[in-house]
Amino acid sequence: xxxxxxxxxxxxxGSERSRLATAGARAVTLAQLSSQPRGDRFKGGIFLAxxxxxxxxxxxxxxxxxxxxAVKGAPAFGMDLITNGPSTLNPEQSGFRxxxxxxxxxxxxxxxxxxxxxxxxxxxxxxxxxxxRWWNRMIELNVQNLAGVPSxxxxxxxxxxxxxxxxDLGFILAAGSMTLALLVLPTVILAAREAIRAVxxxxxxxxxxxxxxxxxxxxxxxxxxxxPGVVTGVILAISRAIGETAPLLLVGAxxxxxxxxxxxxxxxxxxxxxxxxxxxxxxxxxFRVLAAAGVIMMLIVLLAMNSFAIWLRNRYEQQx
Amino acid sequence: xxxxxxxxxxxxxxxxxxxxxxxxxxxRYGEKLIxxxxxxxAILSVITTTAIVISLLLPTAxxxxxxxxxxxxxxxxxxxxxxxxxxxxxxxxxxxxxxSLWGMLFAVPMGLxxxxxxxxxxxxxxxxxxxxxxxxxxxxxxxxxxxxxxxxLSPVIEGVFPFMVNVPPFSAGVAGLAIGLMLVPIIASIxxxxxxxxxxxxxxxxxxxxxxxxKVATRVVFPAAxxxxxxxxxxxxxxxxxxxxxxxxxxxxxxxxxFDPGSSVLTMTAFIAQTATGDIxxxxxxxxxxxxxxxxxxxxxxxxxxxxIRLVRKYREVYE
Numbered sequence: 001x002x003x004x005x006x007x008x009x010x011x012x013x014g015s016e017r018s019r020l021a022t023a024g025a026r027a028v029t030l031a032q033l034s035s036q037p038r039g040d041r042f043k044g045g046i047f048l049a050x051x052x053x054x055x056x057x058x059x060x061x062x063x064x065x066x067x068x069x070a071v072k073g074a075p076a077f078g079m080d081l082i083t084n085g086p087s088t089l090n091p092e093q094s095g096f097r098x099x100x101x102x103x104x105x106x107x108x109x110x111x112x113x114x115x116x117x118x119x120x121x122x123x124x125x126x127x128x129x130x131x132x133r134w135w136n137r138m139i140e141l142n143v144q145n146l147a148g149v150p151s152x153x154x155x156x157x158x159x160x161x162x163x164x165x166x167x168d169l170g171f172i173l174a175a176g177s178m179t180l181a182l183l184v185l186p187t188v189i190l191a192a193r194e195a196i197r198a199v200x201x202x203x204x205x206x207x208x209x210x211x212x213x214x215x216x217x218x219x220x221x222x223x224x225x226x227x228p229g230v231v232t233g234v235i236l237a238i239s240r241a242i243g244e245t246a247p248l249l250l251v252g253a254x255x256x257x258x259x260x261x262x263x264x265x266x267x268x269x270x271x272x273x274x275x276x277x278x279x280x281x282x283x284x285x286x287f288r289v290l291a292a293a294g295v296i297m298m299l300i301v302l303l304a305m306n307s308f309a310i311w312l313r314n315r316y317e318q319q320x
Numbered sequence: 321x322x323x324x325x326x327x328x329x330x331x332x333x334x335x336x337x338x339x340x341x342x343x344x345x346x347x348r349y350g351e352k353l354i355x356x357x358x359x360x361x362a363i364l365s366v367i368t369t370t371a372i373v374i375s376l377l378l379p380t381a382x383x384x385x386x387x388x389x390x391x392x393x394x395x396x397x398x399x400x401x402x403x404x405x406x407x408x409x410x411x412x413x414x415x416x417x418x419x420s421l422w423g424m425l426f427a428v429p430m431g432l433x434x435x436x437x438x439x440x441x442x443x444x445x446x447x448x449x450x451x452x453x454x455x456x457x458x459x460x461x462x463x464x465x466x467x468x469x470x471x472x473l474s475p476v477i478e479g480v481f482p483f484m485v486n487v488p489p490f491s492a493g494v495a496g497l498a499i500g501l502m503l504v505p506i507i508a509s510i511x512x513x514x515x516x517x518x519x520x521x522x523x524x525x526x527x528x529x530x531x532x533x534x535k536v537a538t539r540v541v542f543p544a545a546x547x548x549x550x551x552x553x554x555x556x557x558x559x560x561x562x563x564x565x566x567x568x569x570x571x572x573x574x575x576x577x578x579f580d581p582g583s584s585v586l587t588m589t590a591f592i593a594q595t596a597t598g599d600i601x602x603x604x605x606x607x608x609x610x611x612x613x614x615x616x617x618x619x620x621x622x623x624x625x626x627x628x629i630r631l632v633r634k635y636r637e638v639y640e
Contacts (some may be wrong), residue, residue, distance in 0.1 A: 002605070021522055024540035028531035031539070044534040051441060054433025055450065055551055058508065061501045062457040065464060068472045120361035128355055129362070130411055141363050148555065148625035149618065150562025151371060152589050155596070156614045160375035164602055189365070215354050236459075243461025246564035246589070250596045273565075274462045280467045280569060288471055295464045310452060 059278070066299060073292030081293055085258040091286035096294055098257045098276035102173065103242060105261055106271055109177025110184065110241050115234060117181075118188030119223075123231075126196040127218055154183040155250030163251050171252025173261050173269040179251050180244060184237040191233020195226040198211065222228035228316030235309040239302045245273040272298055324537045376618055379611035386605055387535035391613065397519065398575035398586070401595075401607045407609065409616065416617075417568055420560035422496025422581055423503055427556060430500070431507025432549070438508065439515040440537040443524040451509070458505035469498030474570060490555035490572025493581025503556040510555065510632075514548020515541050548602035551631035558624035562617065564589040588617045 076092075084095030095197045120145075129136035158179030162169055197221050207217040222232075253274040261269035272294065280291035384392070386406045395408015434454065438447055474494045477484040485491040520542050526540045528558070572584030573594065592610050600607045 017519075017522075020540075020544045021525060023520060024526055024543070025529055027539045028526050028529050028535050031531070031535060039328060040532050044532050047534045047538075048437075050440060051433045051437035054430045055431055058434050058457065058501075058504045061504070062453065062460075064472070065460060065468045065501075068468055069464065070473060115360050117364060120358045121365065124355070124362040125360035128358060139362050139366055142369055144629050145622065145625055146365055146369060146559055148621060148628075149372070150558075150564070150589065150621055152562065152564045152592055153376075153614060153618050153621075156592065156611065157368070157372045157375050159596060160379070160611070161371050165375065185365065185368070213348065213351055215351050224529060243459075243463065245461070246464045246568075246593055249593050262488050271545055274469070277463050277565065278568070280463075280470060282612075288467075291430070291467055292471070295467055299460060299464065302459060302461070303456065306456060 031089045063178055066296075068255060069295040069299070072263050073289060073294070073296050076289045076293035078297075081297065086279075091284065091290060094096050094287075095288055096272060096297065098260060099270050099272045099294075102253070102261045102269045103256070103272040105173055105263060105269075106177050106180060106248075107241060108236055109174060110181045111234070111262065112236065113178065113181035114188050114237065118185055118234070118237075119192050121185075121189045122192030122196055123218060123223070126193050127214070127222065143186050143189050146188060151183055151244055152246040152250070155247030156315055157182065158247060160249040161281055169270070170263050171254075171268050174263050176248055176251050176253055176269065176271070179247050179262075180241045183244060183247060187237040188233055189241065191236065192226070192230045195229025195233065196222060198229060199225045228312055232309045232313045235305050235312075239305045239309075242274055242302060242305075243298065245271075245277050248274050249277075265274075324384065328593075372618065376611050376615040379569065379608040380615045382603070383605070383608035383612040386608075387612075396577055398591075401606060405605070409588075409613065411577040412586050412588050412591050412613070413616070414577050415571065415575065416561055416587040416589070418492045418579045418581075418585055419496045419499060419563075419571055419587055421579070422493050422556060423499035423558060423560045424553070426497055426500030427503035427507055427552060427560075431504045431552070431556070432511060434508035435511035435549075435552075436537050436542070437513060438512045440533070441542060451512070454508055455507040458502070458509070460502075462563060462565040463504050463569075465498050466566040468501075469494055469566060469570040473498060484582050486580075487572060487574075487584045490570065490574075491582055492571055492579075492583035492585045493568050495571035495579065497587075498570055499560050499563050502563070502566070503560060506556045506559060507552045510552035511545070511549045514545040514552070517548070518544045536549060547631045547634045551628040554624050554628040554631070558621045558628070561624070562589060562621050564593050568593055588613050592617075 062235075080093050081095045082100065083097055084093055085097050086099075087094045125136070125140060129139070131137060131140075158175060161167060162175045162178050163171055167175075195225070203221050203225065204217050207221045208214070212220070248271050252268075253271050254268045257268045257270040259267075276291050276294040276298065279287040281296065392407050392409050394410065396410050397405060397406040397408045398411040399406040438451060442450065470489055474485060474489040476493060477491070477494055477497070478488055484493045505512055522544055523536050526536045531539075567587045568590045571590060572589060573586050573590065574584045575586040575591075576583050576587070592613055595606060596610050600610075
């Protein structure tokens with residue numbers, strides 16, 4: 001069974017493959033000639049045990065994060081958490097109301113910005129861009145790079161370009177939304193591209209052959225078929241935006257806001273992770289309990305969204 | 321009159337009439353408009369990068385107008401808000417490297433172990449459960465992991481290894497461990513993809529020569545997937561360097577020039593987040609310092625990301 005070789009250099013990849021194969025075969029043969037089978041079985045057992053240990057530690061870490069937050073935050077669970085604002089005087093009755101509303105507004109703004117921009121960019125890159133042109137390759141490489149830029153750098157961008165500088169919006173919620181949207185835009189573009197690429201070319205060719213224009217083909221055939229993948233990507237991007245804290249610290253998400261925020265009001269806003277961070281950084285234990293309860297609240301929302309995304313992907317995954 | 325002209329026109333065409341055009345019969349300005357709009361959305365990503373570079377460069381230039389380049393890069397004292405101020409970036413650069421190294425020290429064996437298990441040992445059923453669960457770990461907001469480190473890991477480790485936490489609850493080593501927990505799924509997921517892309521023929525050839533499962537995994541599949549594996553490690557490293565919330569909560573805030581895991585350190589990201597949260601006036605030297613440190617962070621992660629993207633491309637070319 002010969003693996004298919006793509007790309008423009010089959011000879012190189014072929015020789016690379018045979019080099020690897022011979023190297024592997026030589027190592028294995030040498031090892032085989034010089035060792036006792038009993039020792040091999042023993043070593044294999046140890047190796048598998050080590051691998052299982054690694055997986056177990058990773059899974060255990062996940063469980064520990066959730067259980068620890070649940071145990072620590074348990075005393076604070078209750079309706080106060082959702083209906084009350086923060087209060088330094090009586091932390092027992094403090095809650096996350098302004099933060100929850102702030103996150104809700106922020107995310108609404110992110111969705112409004114990121115869905116049209118991300119999907120449009122993905123459609124351009126997949127359907128229109130001629131990959132032999134350097135500027136299209138540059139856009140592609142650029143999107144990949146942006147996906148790896150640390151989130152705090154986006155905070156700096158938001159501070160210098162959106163809050164101050166050219167846009168000069170001030171420390172308002174809309175500026176936070178825009179910063180988060182720029183942060184998750186590459187994720188949405190990459191996911192939407194994957195989804196669009198998965199639509200087979202025969203669908204497009206059939207539509208074009210029937211006389212549809214390129215845009216009609218995209219709008220009536222390609223995009224509807226790609227919707228489940230796009231939605232999954234958007235949900236995953238949104239769940240990342242919900243948990244992002246660092247960039248919001250830079251674009252003015254304040255800590256103690258006791259009233260409901262508005263998009264363009266300049267009297268401060270906050271978000272769920274920022275408030276959790278603020279509570280956690282206080283030395284009093286009551287606030288740490290609140291922070292843990294906030295973490296559980298956030299994790300429940302995120303897990304629900306991620307499970308929905310996975311379900312959606314499995315439910316609507318099309319086999320062409 | 322009109323009819324004769326038409327006939328005349330046709331007649332004049334005669335034998336050397338140009339072949340019928342296969343272009344669209346109308347100019348389709350709408351289609352072009354749509355393409356232009358989609359392209360401008362894609363170009364937004366390039367604008368974002370440009371904006372990041374400009375917003376970092378301008379204040380950084382101001383910064384180097386007041387502070388010498390070598391004083392910044394090789395100075396061993398970091399006290400930008402003191403009088404007299406000192407702008408040697410080495411302590412916070414070493415702080416970043418230290419927490420990242422401790423994180424990688426934990427994450428590399430755990431992540432690679434999980435990846436080898438997932439791709440070579442796990443049954444399809446186990447894989448289908450474990451991989452999404454690991455991806456959930458990757459989706460946990462870093463502020464939650466930071467709280468886990470601060471409230472749980474730090475006291476527990478202080479109890480077992482007192483030398484790991486000199487200034488409770490802050491410690492570079494514990495911050496590294498918490499970061500490592502976050503890196504495991506990144507390494508596991510990308511390395512697993514790389515190892516599964518190794519063609520089955522290589523494995524079968526090694527088995528045919530009588531090698532054990534462990535030998536196939538470590539001497540054939542692992543070396544054949546090495547570029548993808550290194551890419552996953554570099555990406556994880558770039559994530560560790562850019563991580564903010566965990567170090568802000570767990571690593572403390574003292575700019576110590578040390579690799580000691582028990583010491584409290586200040587990282588570049590933590591400095592940015594901490595300093596930018598306060599109300600600072602545009603144009604002051606403190607404001608410019610944020611951008612100078614941000615520029616250094618951006619350059620570091622950019623180099624790592626480009627390196628990783630190249631490696632991923634390479635292994636895709638060989639086997640797909």
